[in-house]
Amino acid sequence: MTVYNFSPGPAILPNLVKNKLKEAITNYENSGIGIAELSHRSEIFIKLASETEDKILNICELKREEYKVLFLQGGASQQFAMMPMNFLTKDKKAAFISSGVWADKAYENALYYGNAEVIAKSEDFKSIPSFDDRNLSEYEYLHLTSNNTIYGTALSELPKVDIPVFCDASSDFLSRKMDFSNVSLLYACAQKNLGIAGVTIVLIKKSLLTKTNNVPDIFSYKVHADKDSCFNTPTTIGVLAASLSLDWINQSGGLKVIEAENIKKADCIYSVLDSNKCFLPFADKISRSRMNITFNVINKELENKLSELAKANNFLFIDGHRSVGGFRISIYNAQSYDACKAVANFLSDFAEKYST
Numbered sequence: 001m002t003v004y005n006f007s008p009g010p011a012i013l014p015n016l017v018k019n020k021l022k023e024a025i026t027n028y029e030n031s032g033i034g035i036a037e038l039s040h041r042s043e044i045f046i047k048l049a050s051e052t053e054d055k056i057l058n059i060c061e062l063k064r065e066e067y068k069v070l071f072l073q074g075g076a077s078q079q080f081a082m083m084p085m086n087f088l089t090k091d092k093k094a095a096f097i098s099s100g101v102w103a104d105k106a107y108e109n110a111l112y113y114g115n116a117e118v119i120a121k122s123e124d125f126k127s128i129p130s131f132d133d134r135n136l137s138e139y140e141y142l143h144l145t146s147n148n149t150i151y152g153t154a155l156s157e158l159p160k161v162d163i164p165v166f167c168d169a170s171s172d173f174l175s176r177k178m179d180f181s182n183v184s185l186l187y188a189c190a191q192k193n194l195g196i197a198g199v200t201i202v203l204i205k206k207s208l209l210t211k212t213n214n215v216p217d218i219f220s221y222k223v224h225a226d227k228d229s230c231f232n233t234p235t236t237i238g239v240l241a242a243s244l245s246l247d248w249i250n251q252s253g254g255l256k257v258i259e260a261e262n263i264k265k266a267d268c269i270y271s272v273l274d275s276n277k278c279f280l281p282f283a284d285k286i287s288r289s290r291m292n293i294t295f296n297v298i299n300k301e302l303e304n305k306l307s308e309l310a311k312a313n314n315f316l317f318i319d320g321h322r323s324v325g326g327f328r329i330s331i332y333n334a335q336s337y338d339a340c341k342a343v344a345n346f347l348s349d350f351a352e353k354y355s356t
């Protein structure tokens with residue numbers, strides 16, 4: 001029986017990525033050495049890292065002269081601390097859009113190093129709050145989260161404002177076409193659309209690298225950039241997984257095709273949730289994520305039933321985040337339309353059987 005993995009992360013990987021990784025574990029590129037055993041100082045790894053950087057810049061339509069790609073570790077959580085460490089001081093402030101728990105963690109971390117202000121907040125996290133983008137000149141940067149994994153909400157586009165935009169794109173990076181030139185710093189903890197847990201992708205404008213604070217090397221964007229992500233030992237297998245994910249996106253037709261597919265996949269699930277009164281989608285329609293579909297069952301007594309039946313039918317990891325409950329179906333790039341259709345049919349059958 002097919003097992004459907006709707007985990008929010010680490011999440012499902014494309015078969016191409018898994019098969020190539022399997023091969024590379026024992027023999028990377030016919031070197032006779034496995035990728036996890038390969039020195040990060042070797043020519044073969046340096047080439048991989050440089051090519052992966054190019055692939056990311058190409059897909060984001062950014063220029064190497066303007067942006068640097070870093071392969072770091074410590075996940076998005078480390079980025080929450082690195083951003084203010086590098087760019088804030090007690091007499092400087094940054095602006096934050098409060099759209100969820102992760103967004104608020106970025107804000108809380110900034111308070112250790114400087115002033116942080118929430119300039120827009122969605123009380124119940126059901127939508128992305130709007131904000132006044134005109135009066136931002138007093139801030140060093142504006143931080144936002146493009147996809148709120150826990151709540152299933154997403155920004156429609158990356159805003160263009162007069163101060164640097166820093167974006168946590170952990171759960172929607174490379175799931176759709178966006179104007180990436182609007183951001184000065186973007187980070188993604190991977191394990192969703194790109195690669196595996198362990199590698200954190202950071203895109204940073206080179207002009208920012210001249211403005212960093214003096215911080216310990218391991219937390220310095222400038223040091224990591226100057227050393228091409230090899231200041232300390234990078235996750236060689238993580239970089240390869242990211243590279244293979246990019247190959248898969250390109251082979252699938254690129255971001256435009258991936259985005260169209262993601263719209264189709266999300267629509268087929270949302271349409272079942274919208275047309276059956278027993279379900280209550282969590283996010284406001286205008287802010288709905290195409291990566292994480294969140295909802296509740298109106299009759300609370302049926303929640304356990306749905307959870308149990310889902311597991312029994314191999315629709316795995318659809319329980320909502322432990323902090324909010326309900327349900328969440330994560331359908332990142334590698335999730336097939338057939339899997340989305342299967343879970344949509346399952347939900348539709350459930351509604352028919354159990355709603356009164």
Ligand code: PMP
Pocket residue numbers: 008009074075076077078102145147148149150168169170171189
């Ligand atoms: N931001 C977002 C949007 C996330 O989805 C997550 C984790 N799923 C994080 C931050 C935290 O990432 P990490 O566990 O890599 O620190």
